[in-house]
Amino acid sequence: MFGPGITPYLALAIVFALACEAAPFLRRDSQNIHVWNHDGAVEYQNSSAVAAANVRGSTFYSTTIALNSEPDVFYNSFVYMSMPRGGKGKVGYSTEDGAEYASSAQMSMSWSTFLYGEDAWVYVSTLDPADTISSANDVTIRPTTRGFTKQMVNPTTIRIFVPYQAQGYRFSVEFNTQLVTTYNTLSGSGSGQPSTTPGPNGVPIHVEPRNSLLIFAEAIPTGTMATDLIPSTGDIYYPTSGLLTGVEDINHQIIYFQPGVYYMGSNYAPTLSSTVQWVYLAPGAYVKGSFEFQGGASWLKITGFGVLSGEQYTYMPDRNNGLNHALTGKCDSSCLKLFQFFASSTTSPHLDLHGVTIMEPPFNSFVVYANSESDLNQFSMSVSSYHQVGAWYWQTDGLELYANSIVENSFFHANDDVVKLFHSDTSSTNIVIWKGENGPVFQFGWAPRNIQNININGVDVIHNRIWWQDVKVNTCLINHAPSAVDPSSSTTADTSKTIQDLTFSNVRSEGMNMCLIRIWALSNMFNINVNNMWIESWNGMPAASQQSVFHALSDSAGSQVSIGNEVSSGQGLGLSNYRISSTQVTKAASNWQDTAAGRLNFDANLWENWNAF
Numbered sequence: 172m173f174g175p176g177i178t179p180y181l182a183l184a185i186v187f188a189l190a191c192e193a194a195p196f197l198r199r200d201s202q203n204i205h206v207w208n209h210d211g212a213v214e215y216q217n218s219s220a221v222a223a224a225n226v227r228g229s230t231f232y233s234t235t236i237a238l239n240s241e242p243d244v245f246y247n248s249f250v251y252m253s254m255p256r257g258g259k260g261k262v263g264y265s266t267e268d269g270a271e272y273a274s275s276a277q278m279s280m281s282w283s284t285f286l287y288g289e290d291a292w293v294y295v296s297t298l299d300p301a302d303t304i305s306s307a308n309d310v311t312i313r314p315t316t317r318g319f320t321k322q323m324v325n326p327t328t329i330r331i332f333v334p335y336q337a338q339g340y341r342f343s344v345e346f347n348t349q350l351v352t353t354y355n356t357l358s359g360s361g362s363g364q365p366s367t368t369p370g371p372n373g374v375p376i377h378v379e380p381r382n383s384l385l386i387f388a389e390a391i392p393t394g395t396m397a398t399d400l401i402p403s404t405g406d407i408y409y410p411t412s413g414l415l416t417g418v419e420d421i422n423h424q425i426i427y428f429q430p431g432v433y434y435m436g437s438n439y440a441p442t443l444s445s446t447v448q449w450v451y452l453a454p455g456a457y458v459k460g461s462f463e464f465q466g467g468a469s470w471l472k473i474t475g476f477g478v479l480s481g482e483q484y485t486y487m488p489d490r491n492n493g494l495n496h497a498l499t500g501k502c503d504s505s506c507l508k509l510f511q512f513f514a515s516s517t518t519s520p521h522l523d524l525h526g527v528t529i530m531e532p533p534f535n536s537f538v539v540y541a542n543s544e545s546d547l548n549q550f551s552m553s554v555s556s557y558h559q560v561g562a563w564y565w566q567t568d569g570l571e572l573y574a575n576s577i578v579e580n581s582f583f584h585a586n587d588d589v590v591k592l593f594h595s596d597t598s599s600t601n602i603v604i605w606k607g608e609n610g611p612v613f614q615f616g617w618a619p620r621n622i623q624n625i626n627i628n629g630v631d632v633i634h635n636r637i638w639w640q641d642v643k644v645n646t647c648l649i650n651h652a653p654s655a656v657d658p659s660s661s662t663t664a665d666t667s668k669t670i671q672d673l674t675f676s677n678v679r680s681e682g683m684n685m686c687l688i689r690i691w692a693l694s695n696m697f698n699i700n701v702n703n704m705w706i707e708s709w710n711g712m713p714a715a716s717q718q719s720v721f722h723a724l725s726d727s728a729g730s731q732v733s734i735g736n737e738v739s740s741g742q743g744l745g746l747s748n749y750r751i752s753s754t755q756v757t758k759a760a761s762n763w764q765d766t767a768a769g770r771l772n773f774d775a776n777l778w779e780n781w782n783a784f
């Protein structure tokens with residue numbers, strides 16, 4: 172009854188499920204639930220790449236959903252799994268790729284997406300008999316503020332009540348038995364090394380599940396949402412599942428991937444025909460490949476609850492090297508992005524990106540190119556219910572928010588800058604972030620900029636494995652890195668440029684954390700507000716490694732950028748209600764210093780330019 176490749180754990184779980192559930196598992200859709208599977212195309216293994224036509228099913232978890240109104244009818248919701256490097260190792264290179272630690276620690280990331288239209292119970296079973304629980308308290312839901320009811324069903328199953336809401340919910344389900352502590356061994360004089368064992372001098376960095384499970388509960392689109400997000404009429408092309416070739420010759424407006432597995436191979440990355448404006452990945456569509464859109468159209472869409480996976484590509488697949496690994500260490504523009512766009516000067520393209528899960532990006536995941544900054548500023552996007560998983564390599568950042576763009580109700584696993592705030596008039600709301608080792612959560616630096624009106628509100632960083640002992644310039648929760656051209660120079664500023672009205676509100680970071688904010692100001696800065704920042708705790712690193720810094724750099728003629736006065740007029744860098752656990756950090760309480768709770772080591776000459784209150 173079980174095909175080859177099914178692990179004994181899974182077999183046990185199926186037998187258990189059949190024996191215990193009164194109603195059979197259903198795979199049909201009811202009006203208020205939509206689940207899917209990949210029958211006949213699943214490999215349950217965690218040791219190597221899966222075959223091109225297959226998807227990797229989780230060897231650690233299974234999920235079933237029951238609607239609260241029909242609690243005895245169970246729907247299997249497929250659990251995907253991502254492994255470092257897609258299980259294929261280093262293909263065509265032996266140098267560092269950023270996945271070393273996750274790979275040696277045998278980490279994986281499983282996830283399941285389902286669509287719902289009313290309150291539901293999500294049943295999560297562990298397939299590894301070692302993962303038993305004795306009460307619901309042995310499982311943590313993150314963000315911890317979700318407040319979902321959870322109940323132990325049996326020693327390997329928990330159920331979680333997920334109320335319906337139109338924005339959906341994205342959360343992590345963590346069995347205590349899966350928790351692993353990452354240490355920095357503090358070996359050598361530089362950054363140290365991450366390790367699962369502390370060694371003689373090691374200190375803890377962070378605790379997270381070795382084999383994680385994310386649940387993406389998303390609302391079934393209805394009404395005009397459905398019309399906007401699901402193509403029903405028009406010039407639609409339906410590719411055949413299996414090997415995709417000649418994608419650039421699809422001269423239609425809409426490419427509609429129906430449920431099934433599609434793959435492009437490791438050396439193919441098509442540029443879509445200029446006719447293509449909409450790529451739809453239906454729930455249950457799984458495409459191994461990438462899409463480069465041409466400029467020209469006034470609107471673009473990427474929608475559906477399917478998956479775009481980079482698993483077949485090697486790390487840093489370079490267009491200048493036939494999509495084999497980059498010959499030189501750098502390939503910022505020539506390395507493949509799973510989603511790539513071009514903003515032309517003749518139109519103002521607006522992209523709707525909704526529902527899609529992007530998995531195992533081999534480099535930056537999403538970039539828009541243009542011939543000039545003003546052309547680039549023509550490109551805007553609305554992003555919601557977007558998920559990024561399996562970001563194991565360096566450079567796997569989240570999203571750059573182009574001018575007049577919003578991102579909301581999304582999840583990012585990223586191993587570099589997660590949200591890049593390089594353009595004006597953007598908002599980021601209700602986002603869950605799982606932070607890897609490299610880069611900060613928010614990045615607004617690297618070059619002098621004229622930007623304003625940037626709002627971040629409601630971000631839950633549920634894990635943060637930043638571990639560097641030395642004071643890196645591109646790290647922490649919030650970062651304005653120095654000039655990318657010369658990061659060690661203090662004369663790279665441009666006093667004609669100004670960053671103003673940048674507000675981070677209600678950012679929470681759970682568990683152990685490395686550092687709050689590092690700013691090397693390359694532009695004038697006014698009204699940079701950090702409101703209600705909450706950090707659960709600092710990690711075990713020396714305080715010197717955790718310091719926040721604030722420097723105002725000068726231009727080549729020696730003129731320093733201007734920073735607003737915060738103390739007298741509230742126009743500089745304001746930290747209001749900044750808390751570590753339950754301790755509020757304020758100037759008045761004198762607990763802001765680098766060795767005190769706040770870990771702030773701001774330049775003394777900026778004393779009037781910042782405040783904590």
Ligand SMILES: *[C@@H]1O[C@H](CO)[C@@H](O)[C@H](O)[C@H]1NC(C)=O
Binds near residue numbers: 230
């Ligand atoms: C594969 O799964 C087994 C069983 O849970 C686990 O012991 C092992 O560490 C995993 N291997 C990798 C490479 O993740």
